[in-house]
Amino acid sequence: MKASVSLDRAALRSSLLAWYDRQARTLAWRVSPDERRAGVRSDPYRVWLSEVMLQQTTVPHATPYFLSFTQRWPTVSDLAAVEDGDLMAAWAGLGYYARARNLLACARAVADQHGGVFPDTEEGLRALPGVGAYTAAAVAAIAFDRAANVVDGNVERVMSRLFAVETPLPDAKPELKALAGDLVTDERPGDWAQALMDLGATVCKPKGPLCDRCPVSAWCEAFKGGAPETYPRKTKKGDRPRRHGVAYVLTRGDAVALVRRPPKGLLGGMLGLPTSEWRATPYDDAEAVAAAPIAGAWRDFGAVEHVFTHFSLTLRVFAADKAGNGGANGGDFVWTPREGLSALPSVFLKAARAAERLL
DNA sequence: GATTCGTGGTA
């Protein structure tokens, strides 16, 4: 019995790794087989940076940011020397801004406490800011050839189908991780991790899996069962509540008044437009004007919709020009020229565009 | 252990 299990595992691994070599999928952060033959080693800095950017983020969205970051800051020490505001501006639009704060904290920890060299073990990596179980395992495997169990959403889906796991997510996570761990060996751990994730991303997709092209369908219980797309099982998500707010576009010549948001919480540390409180009930005109950061001739520019992970937002947009209103002082604005608006999170970019006639 | 935290693409 035991012999047949290990035989299956070896055959499955062999088939998937052969498929991975055949694909030769090119990604901006990946060392190609040709490069590897030429002696190029994967750079832990680039592996780490890519893994952080890819957390809950698609490859097409992350790729231009990765290229820009690695061009501006070729090493972790270069990144560690960046000022907070510049880093946050460079991250604008990627989302989950705690990642940017932790990215900088991690770079500085590596530069200051590790001599600019990344730890080469899972435990050492896991202790760094913004590096959780997945990222520590991924960097350990891909950059340092450690036999780490790299489990992301792709791997969970692949395991749930291979073994027809009936436990719904997220309860199934420990079970799926254990199943993935049984397939890890000392042979090409980095390639194995990437092969599994590539399979999930391009073949074993959430909807419409391409089982006729799958290198491991022969071992797949869900495929045998005839309904692979129904895995992983999952518990339904609750409704997303709606919130309402008002954003204020205050101009002074070419400049727009921005505010630096508190360091933690939603959009923490980012520049943003001044806004009212975001609450459950809509704002009428009088409330919107009353909540403005300074008194002025506020004009209604409609509203924009934005969806966050855990709520939807209807944001009314009011705008005014500060010219000829030198009196009232609403406090410390960061006056930013029009082109500087690219440093804003998307929700504020939408609102600013809504007032574009004024800008 | 349940919540909080973005964004853009796709069915």
Added chain:
DNA sequence: TTACCAAGAAT
């Protein structure tokens, strides 16, 4: 339009 989803981490 709605719902789901993508190489998760911190609290």
